[in-house]
Amino acid sequence: MSGxxxxxxxVTAPSGVVVLGMVSWLDAWRExxxxxxxxxxxxxxxxGGHLREAEWECEAVAVPAAADRPLAVRATTEPSAFDEEPTVATLEVELGxxxxxxxDSPVLLGDLPVDRGGMAVGDAVGLDAWTGLEDEPADGLxxxxxxGRYAEDAHxxxxxxRIPQPGGVEGPYGWLDLPVAEALALEAEISAWRGRRSGRGVATSVEPHVDYFTFRRAGVHHPLRVGAIEVGGCPVLGIDWCQGDHSVRHHGGRDWGQAFPVTLEADAAGGTVLRWTIPPYDAEED
Known part of the structure; x- marks a missing residue:
């Protein structure tokens, strides 16, 4: 592990509150x-404290923070249990x-599982505006x-x-930044074309520019899949997770004991940081 x-x-926290939360559920809190x-x-x-909807999987940690300055976010890494590429081991947020x-000692706030959809750090009020799968994209794109098997024929x-993918791997064919109606019409045309021959073997996906998708796109070239976007007028950092690493290390989440401590700690300069610590992977323990 790299220390x-x-x-x-x-990120900034004009409300005076920073949240570290599970991306898949950020739009669910208001519902x-x-x-x-x-x-x-x-x-x-x-x-500061841990937030959870008891009957759902919504979880987050919220802490007070300075409202008048940028707050640095950083991480240590360790090799992924899936492909040995770097993955987050410790996430730390300066609180100002x-x-x-x-x-005299760290303050335990609770623990958080790693969300398959990723994690987000940002202002509490700003994150109220987070858009999920059921929302409309603000830019209409x-x-x-x-x-699939016959993607070259479709091309x-x-x-x-080719659409960029994390790690520089060759992505699927497609188009970025289409008006939603145009994207849906083109998807329907491709689907109709593939349906004229049994076993055509072409799958399609339309991803509207809601925050759930745009933070991933913003982080596609980052080694830790970190994407910076604006939500509710505030800069937010989203951290995607390699699905292979998640399946090996974090699948099952809290129900399988895969939740990791979140603390308030003192930094070397006498300031306060929020720290989420994911211990090294132990294959034998797993």
């Missing part, structure tokens, strides 16, 4: 009662606040991709370019 922190970027910002604000007033006097018929 050296690498910089991932910056299940009070908005995320209300729950996070209450936790921050108590010094001094470490309280008289507190979408990406269309297709792949000869319809065109398209």
């Amino acid at each position: 050296t922190f690498v910089d991932l970027g910056f 299940l009662g009070e908005p995320l910002s209300v729950r996070a604000g209450a936790a921050a007033k108590a010094g 606040l001094p470490w309280p006097e008289g507190v 979408a990406d269309l991709s297709y792949w 000869a018929r319809f065109g398209g370019e």
Whole structure:
């Protein structure tokens, strides 16, 4: 494991509250009662805490933070249990606040599983605006991709370019930044074409530009799959997870004991940081 922190970027917290949460559920908080910002604000007033919808898989941690400055986010890495590529081992967020006097040890806030959809760090109020799979894209655009056994035949018929994928691997054919209606119409045309021959073997996907997808696209060239986007007028960092690594290491989440401690700790300069620590993978223990 590399103990050296690498910089991932910056977030801001104009509300005075930073949230580290599971991406798959960020848009669900507002459907299940009070908005995320209300729950996070209450936790921050108590010094920080873990948030969870008991009957759902929504989880997050919220902490107080300085509202008047950028907050650095960084990470240490370790080799993935899947392909030995770097993956996050420790995630750390500067909070811009001094470490309280008289507190001599880290403060445990709870623990978080690794979400298959990724994790997000950002302002609590800003994240209230997060758009998920059922939402409309603010820019009215979408990406269309297709792949499969007869993708080359489809490419000869319809065109398209290779869509970048994490790790520089060859991606599917498709188009970026199409108007949603155009993307859906073209997908229907490809589907109708493939349906005229049994076993044509071409799959399609339309991904509207909601936040759930755009943070992944923003991080496609980052070695840790970190993407910076704006949500609710605030810069947010999303951390995608390699699906292979997630399946080997994190599949099952909390139900299988795969939840990892989140703490408040003092940094070398006497400031306070939020730290999420994922211990090294132990194949025998697994």
